[in-house]
Amino acid sequence: MVIRGLKGWLANLQVVSISVLMTVGCATQQDLVTVNNRVIAIEKRVARQEKTARTDRDALRSDIQSYREEQLKADEAYRIRHAELHSLMEDLREEIADLRGQIENSRYDMRRRTETLALSQEKNEQRLKALEESLRRGLDRIIQLEQYLGMEPSGKVDYAEATPPGLEKGKTKLRKTPDELYTEAKQQLDSGKYESARELFLAFLKQYPKSENADNAQFWIGEIYYREKWYEKAILEYQKVIENYPKGNKIRSALLKQGFAFFNLGDKTNARLILKELVRKYPRSNEAKIARKKLKVLE
Template identity: 50%
Template sequence: MCNPAMKKKIFIFLLCSIILSGCALQRDVMTLDDRLAQAEQRYTEADQKNKKLEATLEEYRNAREQNDKELRSKTAGQNATIEELQEEIRILKGKLEETDYLLKQKINAFAELSEKREIKLESIDKTTSLNKDRIERLEQYLNFESTAQIQKGQPVSNIPSGKQAKHKLSENELYTSAKKAYDKGDLNAAREGFQKLLKEFPKSENADNAQFWIGEIYYREKWYEKAILEYQTVIEKYPKGNKVTASLLKQGFAFFNLGDKSNARLILSELIKKYPKSNEAKIAERKLKGIGP
Protein backbone atom coordinates (compact mmCIF):
# COMPACT_ATOMS: atom_id res chain seq x y z
CA MET A 1 0.00 0.00 0.00
CA CYS A 2 1.14 3.48 -0.72
CA ASN A 3 1.90 5.69 2.13
CA PRO A 4 0.05 8.99 2.48
CA ALA A 5 3.02 11.09 1.33
CA MET A 6 3.24 9.18 -1.90
CA LYS A 7 -0.48 9.54 -2.56
CA LYS A 8 -0.21 13.25 -1.99
CA LYS A 9 2.57 13.53 -4.53
CA ILE A 10 0.64 11.55 -7.06
CA PHE A 11 -2.42 13.70 -6.50
CA ILE A 12 -0.41 16.89 -6.93
CA PHE A 13 1.14 15.52 -10.10
CA LEU A 14 -2.22 14.61 -11.63
CA LEU A 15 -3.65 17.94 -10.66
CA CYS A 16 -0.76 19.76 -12.31
CA SER A 17 -1.14 17.62 -15.42
CA ILE A 18 -4.82 18.40 -15.66
CA ILE A 19 -4.16 22.09 -15.22
CA LEU A 20 -1.40 22.07 -17.84
CA SER A 21 -3.50 20.12 -20.35
CA GLY A 22 -6.38 22.52 -19.79
CA CYS A 23 -4.14 25.47 -20.59
CA ALA A 24 -2.90 23.74 -23.77
CA LEU A 25 -6.44 23.02 -24.91
CA GLN A 26 -7.43 26.63 -24.32
CA ARG A 27 -4.49 27.88 -26.46
CA ASP A 28 -5.45 25.44 -29.23
CA VAL A 29 -9.04 26.63 -29.11
CA MET A 30 -7.93 30.25 -29.33
CA THR A 31 -5.61 29.41 -32.23
CA LEU A 32 -8.41 27.61 -34.02
CA ASP A 33 -10.69 30.57 -33.42
CA ASP A 34 -8.10 32.91 -34.93
CA ARG A 35 -7.65 30.65 -37.95
CA LEU A 36 -11.39 30.32 -38.37
CA ALA A 37 -11.80 34.09 -38.19
CA GLN A 38 -9.05 34.55 -40.81
CA ALA A 39 -10.68 31.92 -43.04
CA GLU A 40 -14.04 33.63 -42.71
CA GLN A 41 -12.44 36.98 -43.59
CA ARG A 42 -10.71 35.47 -46.66
CA TYR A 43 -13.99 33.83 -47.65
CA THR A 44 -15.80 37.13 -47.27
CA GLU A 45 -13.18 38.95 -49.37
CA ALA A 46 -13.28 36.22 -52.00
CA ASP A 47 -17.06 36.35 -52.05
CA GLN A 48 -16.98 40.13 -52.52
CA LYS A 49 -14.45 39.79 -55.36
CA ASN A 50 -16.61 37.10 -56.91
CA LYS A 51 -19.66 39.34 -56.72
CA LYS A 52 -17.70 42.19 -58.32
CA LEU A 53 -16.55 39.88 -61.09
CA GLU A 54 -20.11 38.67 -61.63
CA ALA A 55 -21.35 42.29 -61.75
CA THR A 56 -18.60 43.20 -64.23
CA LEU A 57 -19.42 40.12 -66.29
CA GLU A 58 -23.11 41.05 -66.24
CA GLU A 59 -22.28 44.59 -67.40
CA TYR A 60 -20.12 43.17 -70.17
CA ARG A 61 -22.93 40.84 -71.24
CA ASN A 62 -25.45 43.69 -71.23
CA ALA A 63 -23.07 45.92 -73.21
CA ARG A 64 -22.41 43.12 -75.67
CA GLU A 65 -26.12 42.47 -76.13
CA GLN A 66 -26.69 46.19 -76.67
CA ASN A 67 -23.87 46.34 -79.22
CA ASP A 68 -25.27 43.27 -80.95
CA LYS A 69 -28.70 44.90 -81.11
CA GLU A 70 -27.26 48.13 -82.50
CA LEU A 71 -25.15 46.20 -85.00
CA ARG A 72 -28.16 44.18 -86.13
CA SER A 73 -30.18 47.36 -86.41
CA LYS A 74 -27.45 49.11 -88.42
CA THR A 75 -26.99 46.05 -90.63
CA ALA A 76 -30.71 45.88 -91.26
CA GLY A 77 -30.75 49.60 -92.09
CA GLN A 78 -27.77 49.26 -94.42
CA ASN A 79 -29.35 46.26 -96.14
CA ALA A 80 -32.54 48.24 -96.63
CA THR A 81 -30.56 51.19 -98.01
CA ILE A 82 -28.64 48.88 -100.36
CA GLU A 83 -31.89 47.35 -101.57
CA GLU A 84 -33.34 50.83 -102.15
CA LEU A 85 -30.22 51.88 -104.06
CA GLN A 86 -30.33 48.71 -106.14
CA GLU A 87 -33.97 49.39 -106.93
CA GLU A 88 -33.15 52.99 -107.90
CA ILE A 89 -30.29 51.73 -110.10
CA ARG A 90 -32.65 49.28 -111.79
CA ILE A 91 -35.18 52.06 -112.37
CA LEU A 92 -32.54 54.45 -113.69
CA LYS A 93 -31.10 51.72 -115.91
CA GLY A 94 -34.56 51.04 -117.28
CA LYS A 95 -35.14 54.75 -117.93
CA LEU A 96 -31.72 55.05 -119.55
CA GLU A 97 -32.41 52.10 -121.83
CA GLU A 98 -35.80 53.54 -122.68
CA THR A 99 -34.31 56.97 -123.39
CA ASP A 100 -31.53 55.40 -125.46
CA TYR A 101 -34.12 53.47 -127.45
CA LEU A 102 -36.21 56.60 -128.03
CA LEU A 103 -33.10 58.55 -128.99
CA LYS A 104 -32.13 55.91 -131.55
CA GLN A 105 -35.69 55.92 -132.85
CA LYS A 106 -35.55 59.69 -133.31
CA ILE A 107 -32.14 59.52 -134.96
CA ASN A 108 -33.44 56.83 -137.31
CA ALA A 109 -36.49 58.98 -138.01
CA PHE A 110 -34.21 61.94 -138.74
CA ALA A 111 -32.14 59.70 -141.02
CA GLU A 112 -35.24 58.62 -142.94
CA LEU A 113 -36.44 62.22 -143.18
CA SER A 114 -33.01 63.35 -144.33
CA GLU A 115 -32.88 60.56 -146.90
CA LYS A 116 -36.28 61.59 -148.25
CA ARG A 117 -35.15 65.21 -148.47
CA GLU A 118 -31.98 64.20 -150.25
CA ILE A 119 -34.03 62.13 -152.70
CA LYS A 120 -36.25 65.15 -153.31
CA LEU A 121 -33.20 67.37 -153.79
CA GLU A 122 -31.68 64.87 -156.20
CA SER A 123 -34.97 64.76 -158.10
CA ILE A 124 -35.03 68.57 -158.23
CA ASP A 125 -31.40 68.61 -159.41
CA LYS A 126 -32.20 66.07 -162.13
CA THR A 127 -35.25 68.03 -163.23
CA THR A 128 -33.21 71.26 -163.25
CA SER A 129 -30.46 69.56 -165.26
CA LEU A 130 -32.98 68.20 -167.79
CA ASN A 131 -34.61 71.60 -168.14
CA LYS A 132 -31.19 73.19 -168.60
CA ASP A 133 -30.32 70.69 -171.35
CA ARG A 134 -33.67 71.35 -173.07
CA ILE A 135 -33.09 75.11 -172.92
CA GLU A 136 -29.59 74.70 -174.38
CA ARG A 137 -30.91 72.52 -177.19
CA LEU A 138 -33.66 75.03 -177.91
CA GLU A 139 -31.13 77.86 -177.92
CA GLN A 140 -28.90 75.91 -180.30
CA TYR A 141 -31.91 75.07 -182.55
CA LEU A 142 -32.97 78.73 -182.61
CA ASN A 143 -29.33 79.79 -183.07
CA PHE A 144 -29.35 81.77 -179.79
CA GLU A 145 -26.28 82.41 -177.66
CA SER A 146 -26.47 80.18 -174.57
CA THR A 147 -26.97 81.63 -171.11
CA ALA A 148 -23.72 80.04 -169.85
CA GLN A 149 -21.76 81.65 -172.67
CA ILE A 150 -23.34 85.05 -172.01
CA GLN A 151 -22.30 84.80 -168.35
CA LYS A 152 -18.75 83.84 -169.32
CA GLY A 153 -18.63 86.29 -172.21
CA GLN A 154 -17.58 83.59 -174.72
CA PRO A 155 -19.03 82.74 -178.15
CA VAL A 156 -20.41 79.27 -178.87
CA SER A 157 -17.52 78.34 -181.10
CA ASN A 158 -15.00 78.91 -178.29
CA ILE A 159 -16.59 76.33 -175.88
CA PRO A 160 -14.99 72.90 -176.13
CA SER A 161 -17.32 69.94 -176.58
CA GLY A 162 -15.76 67.83 -173.76
CA LYS A 163 -15.24 68.60 -170.08
CA GLN A 164 -12.56 71.16 -169.44
CA ALA A 165 -9.52 69.79 -167.72
CA LYS A 166 -9.18 71.01 -164.16
CA HIS A 167 -6.29 70.91 -161.73
CA LYS A 168 -7.00 68.25 -159.09
CA LEU A 169 -6.61 69.72 -155.60
CA SER A 170 -4.74 67.89 -152.87
CA GLU A 171 -6.52 66.96 -149.64
CA ASN A 172 -5.01 69.93 -147.77
CA GLU A 173 -5.96 72.30 -150.59
CA LEU A 174 -9.49 70.89 -150.65
CA TYR A 175 -9.88 71.28 -146.89
CA THR A 176 -8.39 74.80 -146.85
CA SER A 177 -10.58 75.89 -149.77
CA ALA A 178 -13.75 74.48 -148.17
CA LYS A 179 -12.93 76.04 -144.80
CA LYS A 180 -12.35 79.44 -146.41
CA ALA A 181 -15.72 79.15 -148.14
CA TYR A 182 -17.33 78.29 -144.79
CA ASP A 183 -15.69 81.26 -143.07
CA LYS A 184 -16.96 83.56 -145.87
CA GLY A 185 -20.50 82.21 -145.45
CA ASP A 186 -20.59 80.34 -148.77
CA LEU A 187 -22.16 77.28 -147.18
CA ASN A 188 -23.00 75.41 -150.40
CA ALA A 189 -19.44 75.68 -151.71
CA ALA A 190 -18.08 74.70 -148.30
CA ARG A 191 -20.36 71.67 -148.08
CA GLU A 192 -19.39 70.50 -151.56
CA GLY A 193 -15.70 70.92 -150.71
CA PHE A 194 -15.89 68.97 -147.47
CA GLN A 195 -17.98 66.23 -149.08
CA LYS A 196 -15.48 65.99 -151.95
CA LEU A 197 -12.63 65.67 -149.46
CA LEU A 198 -14.40 62.81 -147.66
CA LYS A 199 -15.13 61.09 -150.97
CA GLU A 200 -11.66 61.42 -152.52
CA PHE A 201 -9.60 61.21 -149.31
CA PRO A 202 -11.67 59.19 -146.78
CA LYS A 203 -8.60 58.47 -144.63
CA SER A 204 -7.40 62.07 -144.53
CA GLU A 205 -6.27 63.44 -141.20
CA ASN A 206 -8.81 66.21 -141.75
CA ALA A 207 -11.69 63.78 -142.39
CA ASP A 208 -13.20 64.13 -138.91
CA ASN A 209 -12.97 67.92 -139.09
CA ALA A 210 -14.57 67.93 -142.54
CA GLN A 211 -17.42 65.76 -141.28
CA PHE A 212 -17.91 68.08 -138.30
CA TRP A 213 -18.03 71.20 -140.49
CA ILE A 214 -20.68 69.56 -142.65
CA GLY A 215 -22.76 69.21 -139.48
CA GLU A 216 -22.04 72.86 -138.65
CA ILE A 217 -23.25 73.93 -142.09
CA TYR A 218 -26.60 72.20 -141.55
CA TYR A 219 -26.75 73.67 -138.05
CA ARG A 220 -26.25 77.20 -139.42
CA GLU A 221 -28.96 76.49 -141.99
CA LYS A 222 -31.19 75.45 -139.04
CA TRP A 223 -31.65 72.01 -140.53
CA TYR A 224 -31.13 70.57 -137.06
CA GLU A 225 -32.27 67.02 -137.84
CA LYS A 226 -29.63 66.69 -140.54
CA ALA A 227 -27.01 68.35 -138.33
CA ILE A 228 -27.69 65.78 -135.58
CA LEU A 229 -27.05 62.94 -138.03
CA GLU A 230 -23.81 64.50 -139.29
CA TYR A 231 -22.57 65.01 -135.71
CA GLN A 232 -23.49 61.39 -134.95
CA THR A 233 -21.30 60.30 -137.88
CA VAL A 234 -18.37 62.15 -136.30
CA ILE A 235 -18.98 60.42 -132.96
CA GLU A 236 -19.33 56.92 -134.41
CA LYS A 237 -16.82 57.06 -137.27
CA TYR A 238 -14.08 59.11 -135.60
CA PRO A 239 -14.31 58.26 -131.86
CA LYS A 240 -10.66 59.21 -131.28
CA GLY A 241 -10.83 62.46 -133.24
CA ASN A 242 -10.73 65.96 -131.77
CA LYS A 243 -14.31 66.83 -132.69
CA VAL A 244 -16.21 64.27 -130.59
CA THR A 245 -16.83 66.61 -127.65
CA ALA A 246 -17.85 69.46 -129.93
CA SER A 247 -20.20 67.11 -131.82
CA LEU A 248 -21.89 65.98 -128.59
CA LEU A 249 -22.28 69.58 -127.48
CA LYS A 250 -23.81 70.70 -130.79
CA GLN A 251 -26.07 67.62 -130.86
CA GLY A 252 -27.45 68.70 -127.49
CA PHE A 253 -27.93 72.25 -128.78
CA ALA A 254 -29.66 70.95 -131.92
CA PHE A 255 -32.12 68.85 -129.89
CA PHE A 256 -32.79 71.86 -127.66
CA ASN A 257 -33.48 74.03 -130.72
CA LEU A 258 -35.93 71.37 -131.90
CA GLY A 259 -37.73 71.67 -128.55
CA ASP A 260 -36.59 68.21 -127.40
CA LYS A 261 -35.27 69.15 -123.96
CA SER A 262 -35.21 65.55 -122.73
CA ASN A 263 -32.71 64.35 -125.34
CA ALA A 264 -30.78 67.62 -125.11
CA ARG A 265 -30.37 67.09 -121.35
CA LEU A 266 -29.40 63.43 -121.88
CA ILE A 267 -26.66 64.18 -124.44
CA LEU A 268 -25.21 67.13 -122.52
CA SER A 269 -25.13 65.02 -119.35
CA GLU A 270 -23.34 62.26 -121.26
CA LEU A 271 -20.78 64.81 -122.49
CA ILE A 272 -20.11 66.02 -118.92
CA LYS A 273 -19.81 62.43 -117.65
CA LYS A 274 -17.43 61.20 -120.37
CA TYR A 275 -15.33 64.36 -120.82
CA PRO A 276 -15.60 66.27 -117.50
CA LYS A 277 -12.40 68.29 -118.03
CA SER A 278 -13.20 69.52 -121.54
CA ASN A 279 -14.24 73.10 -122.35
CA GLU A 280 -17.36 71.70 -124.01
CA ALA A 281 -18.34 70.07 -120.68
CA LYS A 282 -18.21 73.48 -118.96
CA ILE A 283 -20.42 74.97 -121.68
CA ALA A 284 -22.78 71.99 -121.33
CA GLU A 285 -23.06 72.57 -117.56
CA ARG A 286 -24.10 76.18 -118.12
CA LYS A 287 -26.57 75.09 -120.79
CA LEU A 288 -28.11 72.46 -118.49
CA LYS A 289 -28.73 75.11 -115.84
CA GLY A 290 -30.64 77.07 -118.46
CA ILE A 291 -32.64 74.04 -119.60
CA GLY A 292 -33.77 73.23 -116.07
CA PRO A 293 -35.25 69.95 -114.79
Protein backbone atom coordinates in the same frame (compact mmCIF):
# COMPACT_ATOMS: atom_id res chain seq x y z
CA MET B 1 -24.93 28.95 -41.45
CA VAL B 2 -22.83 25.76 -41.20
CA ILE B 3 -20.27 27.61 -39.12
CA ARG B 4 -22.91 28.92 -36.73
CA GLY B 5 -24.19 25.36 -36.27
CA LEU B 6 -20.67 24.17 -35.60
CA LYS B 7 -20.14 26.83 -32.94
CA GLY B 8 -23.35 25.80 -31.22
CA TRP B 9 -22.30 22.20 -31.35
CA LEU B 10 -18.97 23.06 -29.75
CA ALA B 11 -20.66 24.96 -26.94
CA ASN B 12 -22.93 22.05 -26.26
CA LEU B 13 -19.94 19.72 -26.40
CA GLN B 14 -18.19 21.84 -23.75
CA VAL B 15 -21.22 21.82 -21.44
CA VAL B 16 -21.78 18.10 -21.86
CA SER B 17 -18.13 17.32 -21.27
CA ILE B 18 -18.05 19.34 -18.07
CA SER B 19 -21.30 17.81 -16.95
CA VAL B 20 -19.99 14.31 -17.57
CA LEU B 21 -16.80 15.02 -15.71
CA MET B 22 -18.66 16.50 -12.79
CA THR B 23 -21.14 13.63 -12.79
CA VAL B 24 -18.53 10.91 -12.69
CA GLY B 25 -16.86 12.82 -9.96
CA CYS B 26 -13.41 11.85 -11.08
CA ALA B 27 -12.59 14.98 -13.12
CA THR B 28 -9.83 17.15 -11.81
CA GLN B 29 -9.35 20.86 -12.23
CA GLN B 30 -6.63 20.18 -14.75
CA ASP B 31 -8.99 18.09 -16.88
CA LEU B 32 -11.48 20.89 -16.98
CA VAL B 33 -8.85 23.36 -18.09
CA THR B 34 -7.65 21.00 -20.81
CA VAL B 35 -11.14 20.50 -22.18
CA ASN B 36 -11.81 24.23 -22.10
CA ASN B 37 -8.57 24.96 -23.92
CA ARG B 38 -9.46 22.47 -26.63
CA VAL B 39 -12.86 24.06 -27.10
CA ILE B 40 -11.29 27.53 -27.30
CA ALA B 41 -8.80 26.28 -29.90
CA ILE B 42 -11.60 24.80 -31.97
CA GLU B 43 -13.57 28.06 -31.71
CA LYS B 44 -10.57 30.03 -32.98
CA ARG B 45 -10.11 27.65 -35.88
CA VAL B 46 -13.79 27.92 -36.71
CA ALA B 47 -13.57 31.72 -36.51
CA ARG B 48 -10.64 31.69 -38.94
CA GLN B 49 -12.52 29.42 -41.26
CA GLU B 50 -15.56 31.66 -41.01
CA LYS B 51 -13.45 34.73 -41.83
CA THR B 52 -11.86 32.95 -44.77
CA ALA B 53 -15.26 31.82 -46.00
CA ARG B 54 -16.62 35.37 -45.68
CA THR B 55 -13.64 36.76 -47.61
CA ASP B 56 -14.08 34.15 -50.33
CA ARG B 57 -17.81 34.89 -50.46
CA ASP B 58 -17.16 38.65 -50.85
CA ALA B 59 -14.58 37.99 -53.54
CA LEU B 60 -17.01 35.70 -55.36
CA ARG B 61 -19.75 38.33 -55.18
CA SER B 62 -17.32 40.95 -56.54
CA ASP B 63 -16.33 38.63 -59.39
CA ILE B 64 -19.97 37.95 -60.20
CA GLN B 65 -20.75 41.69 -60.20
CA SER B 66 -17.76 42.42 -62.43
CA TYR B 67 -18.84 39.67 -64.82
CA ARG B 68 -22.35 41.06 -64.94
CA GLU B 69 -21.08 44.57 -65.67
CA GLU B 70 -18.75 43.29 -68.40
CA GLN B 71 -21.57 41.24 -69.87
CA LEU B 72 -23.85 44.28 -69.89
CA LYS B 73 -21.15 46.31 -71.64
CA ALA B 74 -20.61 43.53 -74.18
CA ASP B 75 -24.35 43.29 -74.81
CA GLU B 76 -24.59 47.05 -75.29
CA ALA B 77 -21.62 47.05 -77.67
CA TYR B 78 -23.20 44.20 -79.61
CA ARG B 79 -26.52 46.05 -79.87
CA ILE B 80 -24.76 49.20 -81.08
CA ARG B 81 -22.71 47.26 -83.64
CA HIS B 82 -25.79 45.37 -84.79
CA ALA B 83 -27.68 48.66 -85.24
CA GLU B 84 -24.75 50.14 -87.20
CA LEU B 85 -24.56 47.09 -89.48
CA HIS B 86 -28.32 47.19 -90.02
CA SER B 87 -28.13 50.88 -90.94
CA LEU B 88 -25.19 50.20 -93.28
CA MET B 89 -27.09 47.41 -94.99
CA GLU B 90 -30.10 49.68 -95.50
CA ASP B 91 -27.87 52.39 -96.98
CA LEU B 92 -26.27 49.85 -99.33
CA ARG B 93 -29.68 48.58 -100.42
CA GLU B 94 -30.81 52.13 -101.18
CA GLU B 95 -27.59 52.87 -103.08
CA ILE B 96 -27.97 49.68 -105.13
CA ALA B 97 -31.57 50.58 -105.88
CA ASP B 98 -30.50 54.08 -107.01
CA LEU B 99 -27.77 52.64 -109.24
CA ARG B 100 -30.22 50.24 -110.81
CA GLY B 101 -32.59 53.13 -111.43
CA GLN B 102 -29.82 55.17 -113.05
CA ILE B 103 -28.82 52.23 -115.25
CA GLU B 104 -32.41 51.72 -116.35
CA ASN B 105 -32.80 55.44 -117.08
CA SER B 106 -29.57 55.42 -119.08
CA ARG B 107 -30.73 52.41 -121.06
CA TYR B 108 -34.07 54.06 -121.72
CA ASP B 109 -32.45 57.35 -122.79
CA MET B 110 -30.01 55.56 -125.07
CA ARG B 111 -32.78 53.45 -126.58
CA ARG B 112 -34.91 56.55 -127.13
CA ARG B 113 -31.98 58.43 -128.60
CA THR B 114 -31.27 55.56 -131.00
CA GLU B 115 -34.92 55.38 -132.01
CA THR B 116 -35.01 59.14 -132.52
CA LEU B 117 -31.92 59.08 -134.71
CA ALA B 118 -33.32 56.19 -136.73
CA LEU B 119 -36.61 58.02 -137.18
CA SER B 120 -34.80 61.22 -138.12
CA GLN B 121 -32.70 59.32 -140.64
CA GLU B 122 -35.82 57.81 -142.17
CA LYS B 123 -37.41 61.26 -142.43
CA ASN B 124 -34.25 62.65 -143.98
CA GLU B 125 -34.19 59.90 -146.57
CA GLN B 126 -37.78 60.72 -147.44
CA ARG B 127 -36.88 64.40 -147.74
CA LEU B 128 -33.90 63.54 -149.95
CA LYS B 129 -36.10 61.43 -152.21
CA ALA B 130 -38.65 64.23 -152.41
CA LEU B 131 -35.88 66.72 -153.18
CA GLU B 132 -34.44 64.47 -155.89
CA GLU B 133 -37.87 64.07 -157.44
CA SER B 134 -38.43 67.82 -157.33
CA LEU B 135 -35.05 68.45 -158.94
CA ARG B 136 -35.73 65.86 -161.61
CA ARG B 137 -39.05 67.48 -162.46
CA GLY B 138 -37.37 70.87 -162.58
CA LEU B 139 -34.71 69.66 -165.01
CA ASP B 140 -37.34 68.04 -167.21
CA ARG B 141 -39.29 71.31 -167.19
CA ILE B 142 -36.19 73.20 -168.29
CA ILE B 143 -35.72 70.85 -171.23
CA GLN B 144 -39.38 71.29 -172.22
CA LEU B 145 -39.02 75.06 -172.09
CA GLU B 146 -35.87 74.93 -174.20
CA GLN B 147 -37.67 72.84 -176.79
CA TYR B 148 -40.67 75.16 -176.75
CA LEU B 149 -38.46 78.21 -177.27
CA GLY B 150 -36.60 76.53 -180.11
CA MET B 151 -33.36 76.38 -178.13
CA GLU B 152 -31.00 73.44 -178.45
CA PRO B 153 -31.94 71.03 -175.67
CA SER B 154 -29.18 70.57 -173.15
CA GLY B 155 -30.33 67.03 -172.37
CA LYS B 156 -31.10 65.54 -169.02
CA VAL B 157 -28.50 66.15 -166.39
CA ASP B 158 -27.55 63.39 -163.98
CA TYR B 159 -27.56 65.67 -160.95
CA ALA B 160 -26.54 62.87 -158.60
CA GLU B 161 -23.22 62.65 -160.39
CA ALA B 162 -22.87 66.33 -161.27
CA THR B 163 -19.38 67.68 -160.90
CA PRO B 164 -19.03 70.01 -157.85
CA PRO B 165 -17.85 73.56 -158.43
CA GLY B 166 -14.10 73.71 -158.53
CA LEU B 167 -13.77 70.16 -159.88
CA GLU B 168 -13.51 69.11 -163.52
CA LYS B 169 -14.49 65.86 -165.12
CA GLY B 170 -12.04 64.10 -167.32
CA LYS B 171 -8.38 64.91 -167.36
CA THR B 172 -8.44 68.54 -168.48
CA LYS B 173 -7.07 69.66 -165.12
CA LEU B 174 -4.71 68.08 -162.62
CA ARG B 175 -6.14 66.68 -159.43
CA LYS B 176 -6.01 69.24 -156.62
CA THR B 177 -3.93 68.59 -153.53
CA PRO B 178 -5.69 67.97 -150.19
CA ASP B 179 -4.83 71.45 -148.94
CA GLU B 180 -6.03 73.13 -152.13
CA LEU B 181 -9.33 71.27 -152.16
CA TYR B 182 -9.96 71.79 -148.44
CA THR B 183 -9.09 75.49 -148.64
CA GLU B 184 -11.42 76.01 -151.59
CA ALA B 185 -14.27 74.22 -149.78
CA LYS B 186 -13.72 76.33 -146.66
CA GLN B 187 -13.73 79.52 -148.71
CA GLN B 188 -17.04 78.53 -150.28
CA LEU B 189 -18.44 77.92 -146.80
CA ASP B 190 -17.21 81.24 -145.45
CA SER B 191 -18.77 82.97 -148.45
CA GLY B 192 -22.15 81.42 -147.64
CA LYS B 193 -22.13 79.17 -150.72
CA TYR B 194 -23.32 76.16 -148.75
CA GLU B 195 -24.22 73.81 -151.61
CA SER B 196 -20.91 74.33 -153.36
CA ALA B 197 -19.00 73.98 -150.07
CA ARG B 198 -20.84 70.78 -149.17
CA GLU B 199 -20.04 69.16 -152.51
CA LEU B 200 -16.39 70.13 -152.23
CA PHE B 201 -16.13 68.73 -148.69
CA LEU B 202 -17.78 65.49 -149.83
CA ALA B 203 -15.32 65.27 -152.73
CA PHE B 204 -12.47 65.91 -150.29
CA LEU B 205 -13.57 63.04 -148.03
CA LYS B 206 -13.94 60.73 -151.01
CA GLN B 207 -10.49 61.53 -152.41
CA TYR B 208 -8.58 61.96 -149.14
CA PRO B 209 -10.36 59.96 -146.42
CA LYS B 210 -7.15 59.62 -144.35
CA SER B 211 -6.27 63.30 -144.43
CA GLU B 212 -5.62 65.10 -141.16
CA ASN B 213 -8.45 67.46 -142.13
CA ALA B 214 -10.95 64.65 -142.73
CA ASP B 215 -12.67 65.17 -139.36
CA ASN B 216 -12.84 68.92 -140.00
CA ALA B 217 -14.41 68.34 -143.43
CA GLN B 218 -17.00 65.99 -141.93
CA PHE B 219 -17.81 68.52 -139.20
CA TRP B 220 -18.27 71.35 -141.73
CA ILE B 221 -20.73 69.20 -143.69
CA GLY B 222 -22.82 68.89 -140.54
CA GLU B 223 -22.38 72.61 -139.90
CA ILE B 224 -23.73 73.44 -143.37
CA TYR B 225 -26.90 71.46 -142.70
CA TYR B 226 -27.17 73.15 -139.30
CA ARG B 227 -26.95 76.62 -140.89
CA GLU B 228 -29.56 75.57 -143.42
CA LYS B 229 -31.74 74.59 -140.42
CA TRP B 230 -31.92 71.01 -141.62
CA TYR B 231 -31.26 69.85 -138.08
CA GLU B 232 -32.08 66.16 -138.57
CA LYS B 233 -29.43 65.83 -141.27
CA ALA B 234 -26.99 67.91 -139.23
CA ILE B 235 -27.37 65.49 -136.28
CA LEU B 236 -26.49 62.53 -138.49
CA GLU B 237 -23.44 64.27 -139.96
CA TYR B 238 -22.21 65.31 -136.50
CA GLN B 239 -22.65 61.69 -135.41
CA LYS B 240 -20.23 60.63 -138.14
CA VAL B 241 -17.62 62.92 -136.59
CA ILE B 242 -18.20 61.33 -133.17
CA GLU B 243 -18.08 57.75 -134.45
CA ASN B 244 -15.44 57.96 -137.21
CA TYR B 245 -13.02 60.44 -135.61
CA PRO B 246 -13.16 59.83 -131.84
CA LYS B 247 -9.66 61.27 -131.37
CA GLY B 248 -10.12 64.24 -133.70
CA ASN B 249 -10.21 67.87 -132.62
CA LYS B 250 -13.83 68.38 -133.70
CA ILE B 251 -15.55 65.81 -131.50
CA ARG B 252 -16.30 68.35 -128.73
CA SER B 253 -17.78 70.80 -131.21
CA ALA B 254 -19.77 67.98 -132.83
CA LEU B 255 -21.30 66.98 -129.49
CA LEU B 256 -22.14 70.60 -128.69
CA LYS B 257 -23.80 71.33 -132.03
CA GLN B 258 -25.60 67.97 -131.99
CA GLY B 259 -27.11 68.92 -128.63
CA PHE B 260 -28.11 72.33 -130.02
CA ALA B 261 -29.68 70.65 -133.07
CA PHE B 262 -31.85 68.45 -130.86
CA PHE B 263 -32.83 71.54 -128.86
CA ASN B 264 -33.85 73.37 -132.05
CA LEU B 265 -36.01 70.37 -132.96
CA GLY B 266 -37.76 70.69 -129.61
CA ASP B 267 -36.22 67.46 -128.27
CA LYS B 268 -34.96 68.76 -124.94
CA THR B 269 -34.44 65.27 -123.50
CA ASN B 270 -31.82 64.24 -126.07
CA ALA B 271 -30.34 67.74 -126.05
CA ARG B 272 -29.83 67.51 -122.29
CA LEU B 273 -28.41 64.00 -122.55
CA ILE B 274 -25.80 64.92 -125.18
CA LEU B 275 -24.73 68.15 -123.49
CA LYS B 276 -24.29 66.33 -120.16
CA GLU B 277 -22.16 63.74 -121.95
CA LEU B 278 -20.01 66.55 -123.37
CA VAL B 279 -19.54 68.09 -119.90
CA ARG B 280 -18.71 64.71 -118.40
CA LYS B 281 -16.11 63.74 -121.02
CA TYR B 282 -14.53 67.17 -121.56
CA PRO B 283 -15.25 69.19 -118.38
CA ARG B 284 -12.50 71.79 -118.94
CA SER B 285 -13.17 72.55 -122.60
CA ASN B 286 -14.73 75.76 -123.90
CA GLU B 287 -17.50 73.67 -125.43
CA ALA B 288 -18.31 72.28 -121.96
CA LYS B 289 -18.55 75.82 -120.62
CA ILE B 290 -21.09 76.68 -123.33
CA ALA B 291 -22.95 73.41 -122.68
CA ARG B 292 -23.30 74.20 -118.97
CA LYS B 293 -24.95 77.53 -119.79
CA LYS B 294 -27.35 75.77 -122.15
CA LEU B 295 -28.15 73.10 -119.56
CA LYS B 296 -29.23 75.81 -117.12
CA VAL B 297 -31.80 76.89 -119.69
CA LEU B 298 -32.96 73.29 -120.11
CA GLU B 299 -33.38 72.63 -116.38
